[in-house]
Amino acid sequence: MTVSRDVDIALRVNGEERTACVHPMRRLLDVLREDLALTGTKEGCGEGECGACAVLVDGKLVDSCLVPVAQVRGREVTTIEGLAKRDTLASIQQAFAELGGAQCGICTPGMILAARALLDRVPDPTESDVREALAGNICRCTGYTRIFESVLRAVQLERGAP
Amino acid sequence: MSSIGQPVLRKEAHAKVTGRARYVDDVTMPGLIHGVTVRSSCARGRIRGITFGPGIPWDEITVVTARDVPHNVVALINDDQPALADGVINHPEEPVVLLAHPSRALLEKARAAVHIDVEPLPAVFTIEDAIAARTVVWGADNVFKEYWIRKGDVDAALARVAADVVLVEGEYATGAQEQLYIEPNGMIAVVDAASGAITVSGSMQCPYYIQKALMKLFGVGPEHARVVQMETGGGFGGKEEYPSMIAVHAALLAKKSGRPVKIVYDRAEDMAATTKRHPSRTRHRTAITRDGRIVALDIDFAIDGGAYSTLSQVVLSRGCIHAAGPYDVENVRIRARAVATNAPPHGAFRGFGAPQSLFALERHMDEVARVLGLRPEELRRRNFVRQGQTLATGQVVRDDVDMGAMLERAMTLSEWNAKRACFAEENARGGPVRRGMGLATFLHGTGFTGSGEKHLASIVGAEGMADGRVRVLAASTEIGQGTSTIFAQIAADAIGVGYDDIEVATPDTRDVPNSGPTVASRTCTIVGKLVESAASSIKAQLVAAGTLREPYDARAFREACAKYVREHGRLRATAEYVQPKDITWDEERFRGDAYGAYSWAVYVAQVAVDMRTYEARVEDFWALQEVGKVIHPVLAAGQIEGGVAQGIGWALFENVVWKDGRMANDRMTDYIVPTSADVPPIRVVFDEQPYAQGPHGAKGIGELPMDGPAPAIANAILDATGVSVRRVPARPEVLFESMESAGSSEARVRTRAPEGGDRVA
Numbered sequence: 051m052t053v054s055r056d057v058d059i060a061l062r063v064n065g066e067e068r069t070a071c072v073h074p075m076r077r078l079l080d081v082l083r084e085d086l087a088l089t090g091t092k093e094g095c096g097e098g099e100c101g102a103c104a105v106l107v108d109g110k111l112v113d114s115c116l117v118p119v120a121q122v123r124g125r126e127v128t129t130i131e132g133l134a135k136r137d138t139l140a141s142i143q144q145a146f147a148e149l150g151g152a153q154c155g156i157c158t159p160g161m162i163l164a165a166r167a168l169l170d171r172v173p174d175p176t177e178s179d180v181r182e183a184l185a186g187n188i189c190r191c192t193g194y195t196r197i198f199e200s201v202l203r204a205v206q207l208e209r210g211a212p
Numbered sequence: 213m214s215s216i217g218q219p220v221l222r223k224e225a226h227a228k229v230t231g232r233a234r235y236v237d238d239v240t241m242p243g244l245i246h247g248v249t250v251r252s253s254c255a256r257g258r259i260r261g262i263t264f265g266p267g268i269p270w271d272e273i274t275v276v277t278a279r280d281v282p283h284n285v286v287a288l289i290n291d292d293q294p295a296l297a298d299g300v301i302n303h304p305e306e307p308v309v310l311l312a313h314p315s316r317a318l319l320e321k322a323r324a325a326v327h328i329d330v331e332p333l334p335a336v337f338t339i340e341d342a343i344a345a346r347t348v349v350w351g352a353d354n355v356f357k358e359y360w361i362r363k364g365d366v367d368a369a370l371a372r373v374a375a376d377v378v379l380v381e382g383e384y385a386t387g388a389q390e391q392l393y394i395e396p397n398g399m400i401a402v403v404d405a406a407s408g409a410i411t412v413s414g415s416m417q418c419p420y421y422i423q424k425a426l427m428k429l430f431g432v433g434p435e436h437a438r439v440v441q442m443e444t445g446g447g448f449g450g451k452e453e454y455p456s457m458i459a460v461h462a463a464l465l466a467k468k469s470g471r472p473v474k475i476v477y478d479r480a481e482d483m484a485a486t487t488k489r490h491p492s493r494t495r496h497r498t499a500i501t502r503d504g505r506i507v508a509l510d511i512d513f514a515i516d517g518g519a520y521s522t523l524s525q526v527v528l529s530r531g532c533i534h535a536a537g538p539y540d541v542e543n544v545r546i547r548a549r550a551v552a553t554n555a556p557p558h559g560a561f562r563g564f565g566a567p568q569s570l571f572a573l574e575r576h577m578d579e580v581a582r583v584l585g586l587r588p589e590e591l592r593r594r595n596f597v598r599q600g601q602t603l604a605t606g607q608v609v610r611d612d613v614d615m616g617a618m619l620e621r622a623m624t625l626s627e628w629n630a631k632r633a634c635f636a637e638e639n640a641r642g643g644p645v646r647r648g649m650g651l652a653t654f655l656h657g658t659g660f661t662g663s664g665e666k667h668l669a670s671i672v673g674a675e676g677m678a679d680g681r682v683r684v685l686a687a688s689t690e691i692g693q694g695t696s697t698i699f700a701q702i703a704a705d706a707i708g709v710g711y712d713d714i715e716v717a718t719p720d721t722r723d724v725p726n727s728g729p730t731v732a733s734r735t736c737t738i739v740g741k742l743v744e745s746a747a748s749s750i751k752a753q754l755v756a757a758g759t760l761r762e763p764y765d766a767r768a769f770r771e772a773c774a775k776y777v778r779e780h781g782r783l784r785a786t787a788e789y790v791q792p793k794d795i796t797w798d799e800e801r802f803r804g805d806a807y808g809a810y811s812w813a814v815y816v817a818q819v820a821v822d823m824r825t826y827e828a829r830v831e832d833f834w835a836l837q838e839v840g841k842v843i844h845p846v847l848a849a850g851q852i853e854g855g856v857a858q859g860i861g862w863a864l865f866e867n868v869v870w871k872d873g874r875m876a877n878d879r880m881t882d883y884i885v886p887t888s889a890d891v892p893p894i895r896v897v898f899d900e901q902p903y904a905q906g907p908h909g910a911k912g913i914g915e916l917p918m919d920g921p922a923p924a925i926a927n928a929i930l931d932a933t934g935v936s937v938r939r940v941p942a943r944p945e946v947l948f949e950s951m952e953s954a955g956s957s958e959a960r961v962r963t964r965a966p967e968g969g970d971r972v973a
Contacts (some may be wrong), residue, residue, distance in 0.1 A: 193855075193858075
């Protein structure tokens, strides 16, 4: 059998220092799900088409199925588990929950992180901005309408709207 | 306050938005190993031998072949599909060998090292070749099932074709469509070492289908075949039947290895091997008076069922019954056939045959209108069925439906007349983008077809819990559509407590009765009614026992319920489906009440066609429907919007490329579904006419939105360009070809009686 080439890779995940002893080419997706037990990140296609595995690396949206873990050494990774503060949902999560942005839920973590990345970049997006920002995240349930509403509602919530 | 009609928070909303919801691939357990499937690559043939290549530690790997299968069938209807191919191959994704090992990396190498030596046999890949039966691949004639619907006298009506009655002919086709739920299929099987009892958990729509398959294959009773649904990431019909195959595979590997086994398909395997929407072709011959009254519909409908019969006969019956649509026609003849080819079996997908036959009908209506020089809405208006009139099966319409009024409303909402006029003027200037408006008017039957619900005899339970809340017990699955939420709303309202006072049990065959499969737009209206009834019985028991006195509030109920459970140990009620007496169905002749009720709809599409790229784009969409009472406005609208998006995909993008029976484009890179940039505004409007047999008057909703988009979009393309789209998906290549051969795409019109009797050309 092949000799193990596992190495220690340190990264920050949701604000915590984590180390995984893995092959440097192991997919970030597998490191998160299997080595760090963060199963909120989902695998939908394994080829960067569906966005179910999307996470933020230093605030930028990436498909974790396409990223070898060596590339995120020392960087900040945010997954869906990192958004809620204890039991308080982030406003984007709250909006998805209330307005029907989540149906079967499997695209939801990636979709919410894509929305988060948009709102960090464009705090007051138009619907057209939302459509463009989410175009790499496939949802098969909603027809996207309620997802657009959820993102626009999150903008209001973040401004303190009731 | 009643939660019916209120947008209460989805039961599992919190779990889904925080990533805590547990899907099958999120679960691991001590000793768990992985399973993979080795498939044939040849469409049809005889297995000469299986060899296990060098370089693999085969003694470490659990290997299962047909020889290890106690009773080699995946039980469903006709039981003709083996769990593992035994000697014969009937399609290019047929499972032949199963492997299990802790290392997925090793399993991939092992899978590649298994060589299945097959002597090829001639195969069949199209509906026409199957019907011609020069090569017979199933039964005596490649026909899984044939149904006829006969109303009035079509031959006599066709003989009237003359100056005042014309005959318009047309042929239409629809392609396969992949469900593409974003969570691929997966199962975990655990076998108890002492008792041999099997427990399978995973992604599914129908726990009791899987239990039946396990019981039949292993020859065990229900107590040794437990099935548990996990959070399920979409189904759309794609997880109705194939999960039984994966469940028996995982169980076979778990039995042989003595360890828990997980099988999770990757996207390519899920796309290529599991079921898709049946491809179809439909021929229409319509006799119609010059002033637009349909005299006769003569329809030949055929679907490609793939290599095994699976659900095809049921898909066929729904497609067949919907083929004549929401029209009052005196003479109707529908011949419907499901045929065998050497593709993986096609199966359930939202709409279940109805989108196929309704595409043909609603496209043909526009062709007929064009021949007569009538506007498409006017032709429909002159032929809509009304309350008291009969549908193709002779079913008398009981709903107080007014399709004419719905059509008017949809036209007003979409500014139909103004836009048609405006686009016609703009298009006449010959710019690069042409716009058009198209519509489809249709119906969708609620619940199982014919006697289906009677045979299912579904049961729902409810039980009081120690904390005073009530739990609903049903096998109906939450797959994203909102089952758990609406069941809780219905139960809460029946008892008179709050939405949060109701819990909905995980579908687990050990704990919940068989409320039937989660299919056929039946969950809300049929099972929901049973939920209402079981919940009411809980209340009645407490009242009868003197523990609860009316009137009461939610707190008094909780206290009474908790007290009863404390004192008696158990508070439980069940409700079983009893078919209303006025529903009658003749299965042999396809006459009578095909469905307990129908939902009705008018959909309008605004489409732009770029004459340089031949790309069609839906710019705006209106979906007006009458679905009875809407239980949850957000979930209901979400069902319609999602269905419309899938319909847009089927109409324009989603193209399964076949190569010798195999899906060649089994990647999301190559199989295109609508993204957030592709969907138009989808304007959903509900018309609510309460249905007497549904909970609070609710009818079915899930499948309906799949029926209308494709014909509405294709009709809008006709309006925009004058080109008839005869098959979907109408990708740019199809539009290009259609425009190049525009002369030949005209509908065939005859003004003389055609030859032939009870047979459609």
